[in-house]
Amino acid sequence: MTVLVQLTPSWPPEDGIAPLGELLALARSRTGDDRQRLLLAITSLCETNPPAEEISEVLGEVLLMLARQVERDVRRTLAERLATADWAPHDLITMLALDEIDIARPILAASPLLRDDDLIVILVQATIEHQIEVARRPSLSGRVADAIIEQAEPATLTALASNRTAEISPDGVRRLVEHSRRIAALRAPLTRHPRLTDVMAEQLYQWVGTALRQAIGARFELNETDLDFSVQEAVDKAFRDSPAPAPVVESAEFEESERRLVAKLRAADQLRPSYLIRAIREKRLNLFIHGLAALGEFSVGEIRSALNATSPEAIYYACSAVGIDRAVFVAMIAEIRLLNGGSPGTYGAQVWLRGSISPASATRAFRALIREEQQSTV
Template identity: 30%
Template sequence: METGGGTMAHLAKLFEMARDRTPAGRRDLADKVGDFYFAGHDLSKREMDLVVDILRQVIRDAEMDVRLGLAQRLAVHDQAPHDLIVLLANDRIEIAEPVLLHSGVLRDADLIDIILRHAEAYQIAVAKRPAVSAPVADALVEMGSVQVAETLLGNRGASLSPQAMAKLTTAARRVPPLREPLLGRPELTSDLATRIYWLVSQELRRAILERYPIPRQQLDAALQSTVQDLVDGTRGRTSLTGEQLETVERLAEAGAITPPILIQTLRLGQIDLFKALFGRIAGLAPETMHLLIAESGGEALTLACRALKIDKGFFASIFLLSRAARPGEQIVDPRELSRVLALYDRVTPEAALPILQSWRMNPGATQLMPSRRRDRPET
């Protein structure tokens, strides 16, 4: 360990090297001052301040690869000067990332400031830190990035406040990739788990019920909320998003697409959502569902409902509401209702099922009901 004159001679040499502002000179200076700083010399406060001043100058002036090398070395040094670490943490992401990931010198206030000032890549790096405090996690969640939220949920070293968990649950209702990591969090409560119950796979629903004894009425209320979200999200749209179609799929897996749910969507005027829900349980392609609703006589819808064993009272409501939702049709002729109810009574589910199956196998058909079948469906 050098002391006295040897140390001062080294410092004098470093200051002389600092006059060379060429890229090669900056790189050589960075190597030498870095080696000197990390070598553990017994420096006085004044001497250490001089070394840090040189480091600060190098960080401001050197090319990116030089700054990156210093950032990687300083990131794991617990005694690194705070202002240098903050300077590096606000540099280009390639340089900032090792510091954001590993430096214990950064304080919560530093991290929150970086989260607010910088782009998503910086936020992801902060979310990956071995320990993320609740205030820092709150700031990350507020930014609204799906990738940041997914990273944070997967980090068991992150502390998530009740407020953060509530916001992440709301986000998970819209964003499928957040659901499974959310369910793995120790901070998850029964109420929050209920909010996404109908949006996850059968396996995850089982896991929720094993972890929480959720009353049936609470699950029913959550189902209504999920359907309402679908209705609100599809209002004014002519097609469903991928996320909405995934929700439809999850509801179907759970056996939650019931006649009352179908009727609810029709009462709210959501004919496209009805097509998606009905099409899923009937196994019909979107183009086939379009034909089924557009078909003038209503026989196709009648046969589909009969094949699915939908109760007659529910069928009547579905028929009336779906006909009223068609363009230009506000009132259904009572004779039309009488005719399809008679057809419903005449055709058994067993007779209707092969017809439905034929529609499943021929989604490109231009019509569902041949003229002879429209006149007298098979029984």
């Protein structure tokens, strides 16, 4: 196949750029190496002397044809060189943007020639890695941001929330905050997002950890004690308005298997507070009971007494003693009640709203409450 390239004499060769005669010789060659050399030589010529409007279509067809025939390493080099070019053929840019992610990345990050329609096509057709790069793109338009939010892909949403230059509408930020309830990775970038409003911050506050709550409180001058109280009130109201659930009944054999699992985890130094939280989320109450007893060096009977008390105060102290963050306690106790027939009850002060407590102090408070409970039943 012979490839003809129209080049005008007004383009004098520069240092490092092949003479016109050599370009024509490369165009007549059928070898892969010569096609790669021709592609990069034409690119160098265009970088130095951007083509005139009347021949850009011809060059575009030539470059696109050559790019389809060369190896991936050459396409990657080409993508890096064309990433910021405003003269490059649009079809070539979109082809490179849909190529393997290592090739597409510089184009997705910087090419001024990618339009909103192109980016939306990439969101639909390309891999999750391509979608993340689109979400990170500087000055991303509101239209593309809305398309990302509509897809609701966690990794792409997180990349968008971290992009401070993206034009996200107030409704878009609100939807990101709603998604953050199920996508924990969204919470930190949203806490710092410039378009987060006071109302959205109060909503986000409900499901972030202690450090992020402090950051939100400091940024928006919110009263953390009042917000903590509001969160707890909402949980308590939801629980009171719901019918009392039946306790989860597990066989003695199943409970023994949970006890053995905890013993193995502890022996391997793999028993962590996060494991207990996961046990509750997976509705494995007996695993939680045995794990909490082992971590805190309490008896299983003491933990069961705390779980069946009229107040969640004792179980809060047990959880604090082993390092479970008070920020997750409100949600965790609600799940425990669903597994334990409604217990512990809601009577008593919400001690977790008073601030953090050291593990040693929590252990002493737990044992004191359990002793009082045992004495009152004698």
